[in-house]
Amino acid sequence: MRKITQLFLSCVLLTSMAGIAAPAPPNIVIIFMDDMGYGDPVCYGGGPYRTPNIDALASQGMRLTNFYAAQAVCSASRSALMTGCYPTRIGISGAFDHNAAIALNPKEETIAELLKDRGYATGMVGKWHLGNRVPFLPLQQGFDEYLGLPYSNDMWPVYYDGTPYKYDTANYRSTYPMLPLIDGNTTTRTLNTLDDQATLTKMYTERAVSFINKNKKKPFFLYLAHSMVHVPIAASPAFKGKSGAGLFGDVMEEVDWSVGEVLKALQENQLEDNTIVIFTSDNGPWLNYGNHAGSSGGLREGKGTAWDGGLKVPAIISWPGKIKPGIVSSKLLSTIDILPTLVKICGAKMPVQKIDGVDFSKHLLGDDNFVARDEFAYYYDYNNLKAIRKGPWKLVFPASSRSYSPPATIGNDGFPGEYSTESVPLALYNLYNDPGEDRDQKDQYPEVVKQLSKIADKYRQALGDGLTKSVGTEVRPAATVR
Incomplete structure (x- = not known):
């Protein structure tokens, strides 16, 4: 009798569960x-x-x-x-x-x-x-x-x-x-x-x-x-x-x-x-x-x-x-x-x-x-690793960069101004207290520069870097348009 009761309760439970719809995916x-x-x-x-x-x-x-x-x-x-x-x-x-x-x-x-x-x-x-x-x-x-x-x-x-x-x-x-x-x-x-x-x-x-x-x-x-x-x-x-x-x-x-x-x-x-x-x-x-x-x-x-x-x-x-x-x-x-x-x-x-x-x-x-x-890798241009971020720190690598600062000009009413180009030196910024990236702290924190440089090497090995002429081992080709 106990087995019959257990079997009946199990059937009721399964029937009830079957009637409960799974949550719809969002x-x-x-x-x-x-x-x-x-x-x-x-x-x-x-x-x-x-x-x-x-x-x-x-x-x-x-x-x-x-x-x-x-x-x-x-x-x-x-x-x-x-x-x-x-x-x-x-x-x-x-x-x-x-x-x-x-x-x-x-x-x-x-x-x-x-x-x-x-x-x-x-x-x-x-x-x-x-x-x-x-x-x-x-x-x-x-x-x-x-x-x-x-x-x-x-x-x-x-x-x-x-x-x-x-x-x-x-x-x-x-x-x-x-x-x-x-x-x-x-x-x-x-x-x-x-x-x-x-x-x-x-x-x-x-x-x-x-x-x-x-x-x-x-x-x-x-x-x-x-x-x-x-x-x-x-x-x-x-x-x-x-x-x-x-x-x-x-x-x-x-x-x-x-x-x-x-x-x-x-x-x-x-x-x-x-x-x-x-x-x-x-x-x-x-x-x-x-x-x-x-x-x-x-x-x-x-x-x-x-x-x-x-x-x-x-x-x-x-x-x-x-x-x-x-x-x-x-x-x-x-x-x-x-x-x-x-x-x-x-x-x-x-x-x-x-x-x-x-x-x-x-x-x-x-x-x-x-x-x-x-951490985050800042790539730009064709395949240039311009910077690496780890926690609050951003290490910027020497490179040439577009700039909107003088002597660049600002346009008006749909017409563009002219870019300028700046030579960016190696620099370390703490983005938590310097979000504007204008206070280089590489000399105060050489150990952070070393840590982020090692992280950069990891990305260079996997994804490459035009600045150091590194070829990434994990890069897949884009499609060719004919």
Whole structure:
């Protein structure tokens, strides 16, 4: 009788358990800005324009104050987000134009492919910049649908004042085609004027909201990669002239509106509590564009450099009910860490080939003592190891660098100023008390210089270094575009 009773209770328990649905994997939304500096959102000290939706996202989640893009340039940075790798590991550098000879290798496993294998619907809207033709477009890299530009919005034959160039082989900008707007794998039209560019933010936003509405009953991954605030900046009539802070302020308020529309779509579909929203930028501001560029928040230099103004970017992560609201984290993290973290949370498989990112989900979910990353390699140019960070210390290696400091000039109203070039000496900075990187302490801390130099040698052996002519043993080739 006891055995029969136990058998009956076991059947009841199994039946009850079968009726309990497993927790649905969270939806993922990544909003990736272009050239937005560390000091641009109001919650990072920006203004005098308003960014209430970005600020609200920060207040309901975690605002990161020590988050780094993998490189301070478009294609390299985006390859890192997609693959979890330092760009140099996968043969990527610079910013691809329509004649680029390389692209992201389809053999690399992207975050979209990994989530798609987990059963996610995957959609991308906006700037891709990892290959401008089949077989290197988003649909061949794991996305179910795509609408956007294949590269930067300044790669077109239009002068800074909006007038078309006359074709002249001596002027490389005049040889660009008009900007192709691609839907799926097909160019549906071109963008020919600044007024056309003013439609981008609204167009991207409407497509992103449509994707959410269409996939609300299944787990989805939405990658919304805005073309703004990269020059040439442009705002729609609903926002142009409305911020009181010039055109850059208008553009900031429109992209903030876009964030709000995405969040509203999640709320209206009752998806907010089961959606991770990540807001960040591909690199720092393009400072020589003056009032059409953003702010590094007082950090040294900007885009196109290995100084912190080029790589340290705003980053906000929200997951209501899972991430405590109003958290400010100073943990060292990077774009390359997003892939392994989301793969862990979503129960997807990690890439087969080696990556560089680390999983920081424990920290996201409340473990303040968990340290996922304690070092970071600053690569720039083709494959130059410009600096190494360990804890608070950053060791900068001798090299030539772009600079926005005098004799460089600052442009205005869409026209760029001229860069200068500086010879950077070996230097050691404590970023905790010297975030502006202007007090060299190598002579006071020779043991730290020695420690970080050994770490640099590890990266040189694995990933190479053009400055020391080191060839990395772990570098994989980019795809060749024929």
